[in-house]
Every structure is written in structure tokens, then in C-alpha cells.
Amino acid sequence: MMLNSTSSTLSYFILGAYLNIGNLRSFYFMITAMLYLVIIVMNMSLIVIICMNRSLHEPMYLFLCSLFVNELYGSTGLFPFLLVQILSDIHTVSASFCFLQIFCIYTYANTEFCNLAIMSYDRYLAICFPLQYNTRMTCNHVPIFIILIWLYSFVKFLITLSLNINLLLCGNIINSLYCHNYLVVKLACSDTKVNNIYGLFGVVLSILVPLLPIIYSYMKILNVCFSGSKQMRQKAVRTCTPHLVSLLNFSFGCSFEILQSRFDMSSVPSVLKIILSLYFLIIQPLLNPIMYGLQMSKIRKMYQHLFCYKMLSGQTDPVQVQ
Template sequence: MVLNSTVSNFILGGYLQVGNLRYLYFMLTAFLYIVMVVLNTSLIVVICMNRSLHEPMYMFLCSLFVNELYGSSGFFPFLLTQILSDIHTVSASLCYLQIFCLYSYSNVEFATFAVMSYDRYLAICCPLQYHIRMTCNKAVIFIVALWLFSFMIFFITLSLNIRLSLCGNIMNSLYCQNYLVVKLACSDTKVNNIYGIFATALFFLVTLFPILFSYIKILKICFSGSRQTRQKAFGTCTPHLVSILNFTFGCCCQIVQSRFDMTSVPRVLQIILALYFLILQPLLNPVMYGLQMSNIRKIYTHLLC
């Protein structure tokens, strides 16, 4: 892969000049990052160290928490250095690396949601066949496949974009974004656009279909089943649905910001919306699943005591 030699660095124009307040923002951001790392890492350790949690559902949760660490580590150390810097620049190679980390993180997140939806469908709609149709070995295959698929589909996109000739290096953003790099291109982007549409359609078909299919089936069971079935479905699906909706909202905010004119929106609100899916998701998931899943909650409480 050959990097574009016409641009050696990018300028990020999304930061505010905050003077000495930068140290306060640095400490707040560092605290958030430490909390994310501690919460996600502790739950990964709890799941890995307790054999009673070596079940497909918890293996998918472990994959989700690993992805939260991956996405956070691809962004927060970079953000911390930018907060303390007066000149908000990033080298081209680091910029492309960050783009790959953040977009593959998003892909893995949605793909994990899709697999978790199918797992919940089997547990609620086919409880007698669950341990036959969803074994630990199959769960491992699902996890490896979703990570490889998510990485591969965006790696090709980024490989095409890196070869573009750029006529500028200024991004009005807090971090590097794939679409903003393409907007700076002065060469033909037809191939990039065609593959981008194809990859997006393929990815959403692969991830959205299992989610919709699973929850349509679960809703049918809830409406026709017993009260106990409805309570079980509500208890196991609520954190999953909240997580999907929260992450989808955050990604939509980021997409709208990068593609439309946001000059009429206050800069502080722009910054909050740009950071929403990178901050709230890694904080929300471990807290929500840790509190909701009784097995995790009991073991975690036992370890703390």
C-alpha cells in the first residue's frame, strides 16, 4: 500500500482555542478514557476467568467489550495529544491509521450486534434447540468471521482512497474521517464511489437483515407467548436494543456532520455530536450489560467484595 505523496499531513479545524482550560479538558478526557478501559477490561476478565460464563452469549459480549477498547484506544490517546497542542495537525500515515481504526470499530460493532440478535432469537424462539444450534465453537467462528469481514470490507475502501491525489489538507473535524479525505481529492473518485456504495449496501444487508429478522420473530413470540416468555425476552433484549439505537444515533450524527453544512449549529454542540458514539458507547455498554446480566452482576459483586 503506497501512501499519497502529495499530502504529508492534515490540519484538523474542528478544535476550539480554549487557552488554559485545555488542562481541565485534558484531565476530564483522561478520566473518561481510564473509566472506559477499567470497565471494559474488568468485564472481559470476569467473563474469561469464570467457566460458568463460557457460553455463546457472554463470548459475544466479550467480543463487544474488546471492540470498545479497540475503538477507544484508536481515538482517545490521539485526542489527548491534540487537546494539549496549539497546532492541530496529524501526519498522513497516522491519519489513515486512525480512519481504519474508527471505521473498522464501527463495522465490528454493528456486526457484533447482528450476531447477538441471532443469538437472542435462538435463545427465545428456539430454547430447546439453542445449545445445539449455537455452541461455543460456532460462537468462536462467528466472532472470527465478523472481525475479518469488518476489517476486510473497509480495508479495500481505505486502500482505494489512499491512492487518490489530494488538492488540500484541511479537515473541519476533531479526527480524521474517510469522507473528508475523499472530498479533498482532485483526481477521479468514480471507482471509490462505486465501491463505497457496494460495500455499504453489502455491509448493511449482512448486518441489518439478521437484526430485523431476529426481532420480528422475537416480537411474534412475545405477543403470542406467556408472560414469562415476555419477561425473559424483555430482560435479555433491552440492553441489546438500547445499545443498537444509541450507537446508530451516534453514527448518524457523525455522518450528517461530515456530509452537510453545519455552520448554523453551535460549535460546542458539533463537538458533542462528533464525540457521542466514541464516548457514550464504550461507557454505556459495560455498565448496562454488567447491571442487566445477573450472572455477570453476581460474579462481579463477589469479586469486589
């Protein structure tokens, strides 16, 4: 459908990547709803554990709390919308909600990468400067870093959104499961030079700004590992493994999403394209609480304490209580 109007008067977009699932609709709805529920429960439980226990009010765990909040934020920008679309026969979305979803998903991705970058810097200080760690990374510094991460992501994509809303669009079909910034810009029949320049500048900022502290931090950590003792190497591996797994997983998912939105992927099966487009929005919020929940000894102990407390409470015989 071709529409000769500005995006400010465009009433809706059509999402063209949904398959005809027929009788499997209920099955896909249940699977998606279960995934969303698991993400909410796991991330919320870790947020509550960190907030309610003063022994976990340390920089590393506060950065983790910010990471888990971001997982909930990004998931909420996708899953409720996805559940509605699965039940719907006509896959349309209002223009205003589409731009809101673009803002939510893109700020989620940028905040995730920046959060992982500041966590790598935190690990660098803990491993390379263990004696000075408490003076270099204080609890007063942590909220400043977290506020800057979120503020940077929000401001950057507010500018992107303001540029895109003023575009003259000559179509309203987006070949995706959700609203995608680049695909909306491709619908424009007006001059997109400013959008493309700022878009390229934004991509460089989104990748380069977090990537520099990550590379620097891990170069220093590797240097300490190679020149340090076996105990130092074991500590570095133990503390950096969940962060590296999370970083690589997120980079993997984002790379596939960027590639398939900008290049011809017609030879790739539709089911595989759907999985890859949702990968960084589903697997990352599932993986992080599992990785950090199992790897961090303090969080494990809190889980065990809560579980044992509930088990003992359930087994207590009121008659025997004196």
C-alpha cells in the same frame, strides 16, 4: 493550504474543527483522560470476569467479550490521539497516522454493528428455540462467528483504504476532530468515481448486512412474545433490553456523524457538533459495560462476589485467624 501532490507523498493533514480552549486546556485534558481510564477499567474488568469464570463461557457472554474488546479497540484509536491534540497548539496529523486512524475507527464501527447483529440472532435462538439453543448455538460456532465479524470488517476497509491512498489530493485541511474517510475523499482533485461507487457499496454492506439479521431476529422475537405467555414476554424483555438500548444508542451516534460529515451543519453550534461527532466513540464504550454489567445476573453476581471477597479480606483480623 493547497498541495499539488499525491496522498502517498502528502506529509500531514490539518484538523480544522478544534476550538481555542485557552486556559481550559488542562480541564478538558483531565476530563478526556478520566473518560478513557473509565472505559479501559470497565471494559477490561468485564473481559477478565468472562474469561476467568468458566460458568460464563457461554455464547452470549463470549459475544459480549468480543463487544468489549471492540470498545477498547475503538477507544484506543481515538483517545490517545485526542489527548495529544488537546495539549497541542497546532492540530496536525501525519498522513500515515491519519489513514491508520481512519481504518481503526471505521473497522470499530463496522465490527460493533456486526457484533450487535450476531447477538440479536443469539437472542432469537435463545427465546424462540430454547430447547434446541445448545445444539444450534454451540461454543464451537461462537469463535467462527467472531472471526468472521472481525475479518469481514478488516477486509472491507482495507479495500477502502487502498483506494483512498492512491487519490490525488489538492488540499490537506480536514474539518473534523479526527481523520475522516469521507472528508479525505472530498479533498481529492482526481477522479473519485471508483471511490464513490465502492464507498456507497460499502455503506450499504455496513448497514444492510447487520440490519437484516437484526430485523429478522426481532420480528421472530416479537411474534413469540405476542403469542406466548406472560413469563415468555418477561424473559424476552429482560434479555433483549440491554441489546436494544446499545443498538439504538450506537445507531443514533453513527447517524449524527454521517449527517454532519455529508451535509452543511454551519447553523449548528460548534460545541454541539463536537459532542455529536464524538458521541458514538465515547458513549457506546461507556454505556455497554454499564448496561450489560447491571442487567446480566451472572455478571452482577461475579461483581458482588469479587467485591464481598475484597471487603472480607480487608476486614479479616490476622490475630483471630486460627
